[in-house]
Amino acid sequence: MIKIENLTKHFPGLDRPAVNKLSLEINEGEVCVLVGPSGCGKTTTMKMINRLHEPDEGEVYLNGKRASEMNQIDLRRGIGYVIQEIGLFPHMTIKENIATVPRELGWDRERINKRVRELLDLMGLDPEIYSDRRPAALSGGQRQRVGVARALAADPPVMLMDEPFAAVDPITRARLQNEFLRILDKMDKTIIFVTHDINEAIKMGDKIAVLREGELVQHSTPEELLDAPANEFVAQLVGRNRSIKRLHLIRVEDIIEEDADKYSVAAESGRKEIKDKLSESKVGALMVTDEQGCLLGRVDEQSLKKEGETAGELVDEIHDQVTADSTLNDSLSVMLESGEGYVPVVDEEKGFFRDIITLQDLLQEVRQG
Numbered sequence: 001m002i003k004i005e006n007l008t009k010h011f012p013g014l015d016r017p018a019v020n021k022l023s024l025e026i027n028e029g030e031v032c033v034l035v036g037p038s039g040c041g042k043t044t045t046m047k048m049i050n051r052l053h054e055p056d057e058g059e060v061y062l063n064g065k066r067a068s069e070m071n072q073i074d075l076r077r078g079i080g081y082v083i084q085e086i087g088l089f090p091h092m093t094i095k096e097n098i099a100t101v102p103r104e105l106g107w108d109r110e111r112i113n114k115r116v117r118e119l120l121d122l123m124g125l126d127p128e129i130y131s132d133r134r135p136a137a138l139s140g141g142q143r144q145r146v147g148v149a150r151a152l153a154a155d156p157p158v159m160l161m162d163e164p165f166a167a168v169d170p171i172t173r174a175r176l177q178n179e180f181l182r183i184l185d186k187m188d189k190t191i192i193f194v195t196h197d198i199n200e201a202i203k204m205g206d207k208i209a210v211l212r213e214g215e216l217v218q219h220s221t222p223e224e225l226l227d228a229p230a231n232e233f234v235a236q237l238v239g240r241n242r243s244i245k246r247l248h249l250i251r252v253e254d255i256i257e258e259d260a261d262k263y264s265v266a267a268e269s270g271r272k273e274i275k276d277k278l279s280e281s282k283v284g285a286l287m288v289t290d291e292q293g294c295l296l297g298r299v300d301e302q303s304l305k306k307e308g309e310t311a312g313e314l315v316d317e318i319h320d321q322v323t324a325d326s327t328l329n330d331s332l333s334v335m336l337e338s339g340e341g342y343v344p345v346v347d348e349e350k351g352f353f354r355d356i357i358t359l360q361d362l363l364q365e366v367r368q369g
């Protein structure tokens, strides 16, 4: 799909090439993560792919066609670009920002409006609230999501994403990563994703390309990178605690046992049922679910001291939950944040309670790794 051959770029004032004889192949539907320290040439590489920079040497091939021989405008329209530092147009509304490429392509108004609403929904931003705002009236994380929506607007087969989730806190970032992986699952896009966070690289990448001072040091799957770093530099980048880093590679749904019944009671359940089930629960709490099976909260011994007869009346708030497609590391973050030794798992589409995951489960995975 994308083939990079011997790509080299010099900049005045830099005594080494910013990118040096870089060769890389990215298969269709693959997420390739470029990772490496600041200044190693990640952004420069991206910009040579969509010809915001012309390479001094080498060539980029898209589906076998030389990028250098393609019309620049057509080339860029076929490649969604999420710019580092987001780069929304400040004088335009969110809707106008997202509609940039569709407008250039001459889509009619109705089609554009529909697409903008669809993308805002996808990114978890209510179109009613956000469509007509300007970027300055959004948080950093919201702006980043709009940046991703804008790049997706005309449904390009290729996406270049330069640190798309850098400006958000770790928990929100984990959510955005999971949402994005979910979206990707349905869309089959070829992605080059830049980050300097090795954990994000391990989580997002089908393949990881490690760059150092403009040169490719290792190109392999996340598993290979953890098992066999090519040299000391990669080993340092991957860092210690490789077994803990594996938590980024394992999804919650791969280890849960669908014990929803064991760890939950229906809202209408009475005190006796709650007590019986509580004595069996390995976390000293039960999740309370509504008729659809969605989480309302939890009950434990403390809740039973309150007045009320049913689980629905005794229910207490839960701190947080994870979706089944989250990684074990996301679950660990939530547990550390909440101070609880477990976190409930819900279905990512419908929100049904599926199981709980405990610190013990994570420890077991780390030991096995």
Ligand SMILES: Nc1ncnc2c1ncn2[C@@H]1O[C@H](COP(=O)(O)OP(=O)(O)OP(=O)(O)O)[C@@H](O)[C@H]1O
Pocket (backbone or CB within 6 Å): 011, 012, 013, 014, 018, 036, 037, 038, 039, 040, 041, 042, 043, 044, 045, 084, 196
């Ligand atoms: N337009 C430019 N003119 C001169 N030097 C440049 C230019 N763009 C980038 N460079 C230099 O090229 C090198 C690679 O820059 P690049 O932006 O590709 O790094 P990066 O890996 O994206 O870093 P970061 O993680 O900080 O975004 C750096 O030393 C940078 O200073």
Ligand SMILES: [Mg+2]
Pocket (backbone or CB within 6 Å): 042, 043, 044, 084, 162
């Ligand atoms: Mg950069």
